[in-house]
Amino acid sequence: MKHTSTWITTYAKLMSAVALIGLTQSSPARSQEPQQVLAQRIVEQGNGRGAAGCASCHGERGEGMREAGFPRLAGLSAPYLQAQLLHFQRGQRDNPVMAPMAKPLSAQEIEALAQYYASMPAPTQAPIPEPAPSPALLRAGARLVRDGRWADDIPACTACHGKSLGGLAQAFPPLTGQPAPYISAALTQWRSGARRGDPNDLMGAVARRLSDDDIAAVSTYLSTLSATAPKVKP
Amino acid sequence: MTRHATLLTFAMLSLAACQRQAPQSPPSPPTQPAPTPASPADERFRPPERGAYPEGPFGESVRRGELIFRETKVYAARFVGNDLSCSNCHLDDGRRADSTPMWAAWGLYPAYRKKNGHVNTMAERLQGCFTFSMDAAHAEAKQAPDVLDPVIVDLEAYIYWLATGAPAGVKLKGQGYPELARPAAAPDVARGAALYEAQCALCHGDQGQGLVDPAGGQAFPALWGERSFNWGAGMHRTNTAAAFIRANMPLGKPNSLTVQEAWDVAAFMNRHERPADPRQHDGTLAQADGQYHDEDCQYGDEVEGGPLGDGR
Numbered sequence: 001m002k003h004t005s006t007w008i009t010t011y012a013k014l015m016s017a018v019a020l021i022g023l024t025q026s027s028p029a030r031s032q033e034p035q036q037v038l039a040q041r042i043v044e045q046g047n048g049r050g051a052a053g054c055a056s057c058h059g060e061r062g063e064g065m066r067e068a069g070f071p072r073l074a075g076l077s078a079p080y081l082q083a084q085l086l087h088f089q090r091g092q093r094d095n096p097v098m099a100p101m102a103k104p105l106s107a108q109e110i111e112a113l114a115q116y117y118a119s120m121p122a123p124t125q126a127p128i129p130e131p132a133p134s135p136a137l138l139r140a141g142a143r144l145v146r147d148g149r150w151a152d153d154i155p156a157c158t159a160c161h162g163k164s165l166g167g168l169a170q171a172f173p174p175l176t177g178q179p180a181p182y183i184s185a186a187l188t189q190w191r192s193g194a195r196r197g198d199p200n201d202l203m204g205a206v207a208r209r210l211s212d213d214d215i216a217a218v219s220t221y222l223s224t225l226s227a228t229a230p231k232v233k234p
Numbered sequence: 235m236t237r238h239a240t241l242l243t244f245a246m247l248s249l250a251a252c253q254r255q256a257p258q259s260p261p262s263p264p265t266q267p268a269p270t271p272a273s274p275a276d277e278r279f280r281p282p283e284r285g286a287y288p289e290g291p292f293g294e295s296v297r298r299g300e301l302i303f304r305e306t307k308v309y310a311a312r313f314v315g316n317d318l319s320c321s322n323c324h325l326d327d328g329r330r331a332d333s334t335p336m337w338a339a340w341g342l343y344p345a346y347r348k349k350n351g352h353v354n355t356m357a358e359r360l361q362g363c364f365t366f367s368m369d370a371a372h373a374e375a376k377q378a379p380d381v382l383d384p385v386i387v388d389l390e391a392y393i394y395w396l397a398t399g400a401p402a403g404v405k406l407k408g409q410g411y412p413e414l415a416r417p418a419a420a421p422d423v424a425r426g427a428a429l430y431e432a433q434c435a436l437c438h439g440d441q442g443q444g445l446v447d448p449a450g451g452q453a454f455p456a457l458w459g460e461r462s463f464n465w466g467a468g469m470h471r472t473n474t475a476a477a478f479i480r481a482n483m484p485l486g487k488p489n490s491l492t493v494q495e496a497w498d499v500a501a502f503m504n505r506h507e508r509p510a511d512p513r514q515h516d517g518t519l520a521q522a523d524g525q526y527h528d529e530d531c532q533y534g535d536e537v538e539g540g541p542l543g544d545g546r
Contacts, residue, residue, distance in 0.1 A: 147284055150326040155486045160437070164449035171436055199436050206486045 039116035042109060050104035054113065062120045066127035066223075069181025075122030075227060079170040081114035083197065092197035094189070122227035127179040133220045141221025144214060154209050157218070160202070165225060171199050177227030183219035191215075279406050281329050281337045281396040292391060299392025302385060303327055303336075305451060306368060310385045313364045315372030315509070316462055317444065320363065320389075322455040323469065325482060328396060331408025332481040332488075338409035340397035357381040360389055366466035369509045411477035417497040421472060426502025429495055433484050442506060458506035465511035465533050465543050466526070473530040475500035504532050507542065519543050 041047075043054045054073070058064055062074030073081060087093040088102035105113070143149075145165070148156035158165060160172045167174035175183070189195035190207035198204060210218070287293040302309040304327050306319040321327050328336035343356040354362075364370040364378035371377065379385045400406060431440070437454040438444055443461065447453040456462040468474045480496035482488050491499070511533065514522035519541060523534035533543040 143284075148326065150330045151278075151280075153486065153488055159485060160453075162447050162449050162453060163451060164447075166449055168445060168447060168453050169436075200433055200484060200487070202436075202484065202486055205490075 035112045035115060038109065039112040042105075042113060043116065047104060047106075047109055051101050051109075054101075061123060062117050063123035063125075063177075064127065064179055064182070066129070066179045067181075069179050069185060071179065071182045072123055072127075072177045072227065073117040074120035075177075076118060076173055077167065077170045078111075078114040078118035080173050081117055082110055085110045085113070087195075087197040092195070094194040122174075123177050124226060124228050126177060126224050126226040128224050129180050129220065133224070137217055137220050138224065140213075141217035141219075144218050145221055149214075152209050154206060154214075157222075165222065166227075174227060175222050176225040178222060180219040180223035183222050184215055187215045187219065278331050278408050279337055279400055281335075282398050288395065295388045295391035296395045298384075299388035299390070299395075300327060302389055303392055308451065310364075310368075310379070311373075312375040313368060313370050313373050313377075313379050313385060315369035316456065316460070317452045318368055318455050318461075318463060319452070320367075323367075323478065328393065330482075332410075332412050333478070334410055335396075335408060336393040337396040337398075337400055338406045340393050341400050341402040341404055341406070342409070355381070356390060356393070357386050360386050365512055367463045367469070369462075369464045371464075371512050372460075372509060411474075411481050414473070414477040414480050414496065415493050417476075417494045419494060421476075421497040421501035423498075423502045423505050425495075426498035426500070426505075429491075429499045430502050433491075434499065437485065442503070457503050458508050460509055462508050464509035466513060470504050470508065470533065471528075471531045472497065472500045472504055475504060501532070505537070505542070507544065511543065514543070 042051060046052045055062075057068070057070045058073050059070075062072060064070045064072035084093065085102045085105060088095055088098040089105070091099070102110075144154070145157045148154045148159065157175060160168060161175050162168045162172070165175040186195065187207050187210060190198070190203045191210060193204065196204065287296050298309070303320040303324070305321075307314045307317055323334065324330075324336060325333040331338075339359075340356065343359055344353050346352065347354045347359075349362070358381065361378040361381065368378075430438075434457075438457050439454075442456060442458040444452055444456040445454040463469055469478065476496040476499075479500055480489065480491055480493065484490065511522055511526065513526050519534060523541075523543065527533040535542050
């Protein structure tokens with residue numbers, strides 16, 4: 001009928017116009033602000049293509065979730081965060097939870113998310129496990145973390161991750177403010193090879209020398225360190 | 235003398251029995267070895283446990299010595315002209331075998347040293363560390379500490395304590411660096427540069443400048459340039475550097491490089507300028523080259539811009 005075809009034509013023209021506006025809006029020459037907005041939307045709601053809202057597991061302030069062992073993202077370096085999302089996509093980090101979250105993300109979305117979390121203030125509270133860990137376990141952890149065990153070619157974590165374990169450069173992330181189950185899983189994965197992508201197999205080499213007891217001690221001790229701990233005096 | 239003989243016997247028995255020792259009640263006086271766990275494959279000398287310091291003024295000197303050793307720039311600032319610490323190369327605060335450990339050095343001094351042509355005490359040996367490795371000439375004091383300076387005394391106390399139970403005059407297993415074979419091909423600076431970029435630059439910087447810890451201090455040392463050891467330090471020699479690197483680097487991956495790779499990257503590292511050899515100032519660079527340097531170093535070698543060794 002004549003009215004229907006006019007209506008369809010008008011509708012089609014309208015949709016084309018909307019699509020055209022949409023295309024021009026997604027051109028590469030975006031200012032900073034939309035990146036922030038983009039990241040905020042994904043963090044809260046997901047990206048609508050399979051990636052869930054990050055905050056639902058990583059916390060409203062990117063602080064992670066202690067009991068579940070979901071890591072804090074707030075205050076980690078942007079290049080490090082970007083690399084991790086790429087590693088989840090490519091399988092260098094073999095993670096059945098994060099792989100379906102990371103794969104639907106575009107390169108632009110990854111960059112936006114990395115910048116977003118990097119600019120968030122680090123959480124002030126340490127994700128100390130409950131019940132409180134035993135002093136003996138903490139002592140063993142502190143020793144390994146700060147002195148290493150060179151007889152087994154295990155350097156101190158502080159040697160590469162910094163005196164305050166706040167990270168060095170972009171390649172050595174902070175180890176503070178992370179829940180014990182996360183660190184424990186990470187070390188176990190470095191040890192088994194389920195997690196790779198570290199420069200020059202540096203973490204793999206160290207992790208392969210750690211026993212289960214070592215991993216328990218290190219992860220427990222590190223989880224008692226707040227991300228905003230004061231500078232460690234020499 | 236009887237006590238000395240008892241000590242020597244005890245120490246020898248300890249070494250023979252793979253470090254299995256009778257438990258001692260803390261605190262241990264400095265002449266008695268601290269108890270160390272034995273393992274079947276362990277034939278190495280073990281220094282006292284960390285934190286098991288002796289009591290009293292001697293123990294306090296040991297503690298201070300350890301701090302100086304670990305963060306030399308902080309605790310002996312007057313004598314450090316660069317940003318290095320003893321522990322940068324004497325890993326695990328002078329404890330790690332095959333990394334010129336201090337417990338193995340103690341019993342080898344006094345000794346004749348070809349480097350200066352006379353018998354050196356440990357104190358004079360330590361002065362050499364400041365003169366060359368710490369580049370004292372560019373520090374506030376302009377020279378190494380006097381042999382009776384508290385810095386030298388505290389360092390000696392620390393090293394002596396690490397050597398608790400070690401026999402004097404014996405070259406212990408793990409002393410120095412493992413002997414490194416000569417490379418099949420001449421050390422190649424270009425190959426070394428590629429290896430440096432792939433395995434070293436992450437920590438030591440693409441310009442060899444090292445890495446500063448945002449929490450304070452130097453995380454990884456400068457390997458060349460004005461904040462590194464000078465042309466008089468042993469590490470400037472290609473054979474010395476190669477042996478250290480092969481047995482200790484990358485950090486956490488010892489013995490991962492081939493012999494050739496270790497020589498190549500050592501040659502690359504020492505192909506750069508660094509502060510002048512303090513002995514050079516008695517004469518010309520060519521004179522210093524002839525007198526103090528040999529075929530295993532690049533001091534005096536012609537590179538673009540002039541001979542290596544001008545310093546800065």
